[in-house]
Amino acid sequence: MIISSDPQLNSFIFQQEGRAVELWYLDSFQKLFNLEGENRPNAVGHIHKYVRGVYLNLFGVESLRTRLLSDIERTVRANLCDWAGSGETIDAKTATSNMVAVFAAKHLFGHDAETSEDIAETIDGFVQGLLSFPLNIPGTRFHKCMKDKDKLETMVTAKLKERILCPEKGQGDFLDQAVKDLNTDFFLTENFIISVTMGILFATVESISTSVGLAFKFFAEQPWVLADLETEHEALINKREDKNSHLTWDEYRSMTLTMNFINEVLRLGNVFPGILRRALKDIPYNGYTIPAGWTIMVVTSTLQLNPEIFKDPLAFNPRRWKDIDQETASKNFMPFGGGTRQCAGAELAKAFFATFIHVLISEYR
């Protein structure tokens, strides 16, 4: 395996997607998400274009602005109220994971948490097991993951079949779009749709909960950070005519300190520890050759600890972001990857995180 923490090589690899390299993840992932064969959801070309278009349509800026932001706020508010009322210690990562799982299941396959079975734990079992040693015997985390995966797949399949029979039951979720497109191209099969659904579930739940969980650690270690955020959110609410009105898109876009805070969590968070590719042919680079078939691991998080760009790099300091210009950031801060595979959920992740901070800071101590 080639492990690269070199900015030029990283950018070069990102630009080679579908040409000299292809996306590749561990064998257990390939099997779990059906990432094999010519109609695999991670294929390049028009399959990728289709899938990416669907993600962005569902979770991109326009959707966030027009409908998701208010739903995120509702979800966060209800969950924080439950946490506060539970009278118990809350494990921030697990509790956030459950919150995000229910939100994602609703927008992917119309799962209604109020009237249907509680699936948060099943999703958590599936997601956690993906990051474990793939030993499939009873008693292991991976075995539980496989069982939870089967359970989720059965549930999504039932929803898909129901939606095929009654498309009018749609609620603007991913299945709606998928059913419209079903069989319009060779790869748009029921299995493909189920794999994509499971993939987004994983991407959404694990990443947001890791970041929010880490935020609590930094709050505890650096209380002045909380004070900075409080000033921003207090000012935001004071500007409102109706103090109880909901978070608007303009308010969200005005949260500079919160965005600096989120950047700093992502800078130190190492949420996506390594971006994996496989060399499709021998790749000459700077006098070296990356042999065909080898795995390449692009590690962007090391750049985020470069002391020349980020002074005192291990210190958690959101204030540093006010002095970092856009160009420096784009070259040295890549928590969402780069090139054509750059994270399709980045806007959703940031909006979810910022809304969470907003409700937490302005309503709880």
Ligand code: HEM
């Ligand atoms: C803190 C949060 C997140 C981080 C740090 C993160 C990071 C990343 C990274 C580094 C990649 C590139 C992977 C590669 O090139 O192989 C990626 C891709 C992707 N992410 Fe995220 N992600 C986050 C949240 C989300 C969320 C909430 C979603 C939900 C929709 C999501 C969906 C995706 C998808 C669909 C791709 C593949 C895009 C493509 O192949 O075109 N991510 N993410």
